[in-house]
Amino acid sequence: MTRDTPSTRDALIEAGLSLLIEGGPEGLTLRRAAARAGVSHAAPAHHFNGLPGLQTAIATRAFALFTVTMISHRDAAEPTRL
Structure with missing residues (x-):
């Protein structure tokens, strides 16, 4: 398996x-x-313990993507004054 796969x-x-x-x-x-x-x-049965396991993995991935997006937007935002 290559790194891109x-x-x-x-x-x-x-x-x-x-x-x-x-x-x-x-x-x-x-x-x-x-x-x-x-x-x-x-294959899904081998990697996940049924549909709930796949759903949990998907939710974990989605939260990670959300976090990266939020950090990116925060870092790109103009500083605010309080």
Whole structure:
């Protein structure tokens, strides 16, 4: 695996994020995430303990992305005077 190739776990998380964006919570299933990530339908069971495990990993990734975005915007903002 090269450094540019995401791990199966990361690919499933990214696929899950995409499915949530496109179809909301009802759009996210383990099979759909596996198909979107291009892995076997059994892969999510190997990397996550069912749908709640994938959902937790997606939430963790989303909060990390949110944090990075907020820090970036904070750092780019003009200083304020109190």
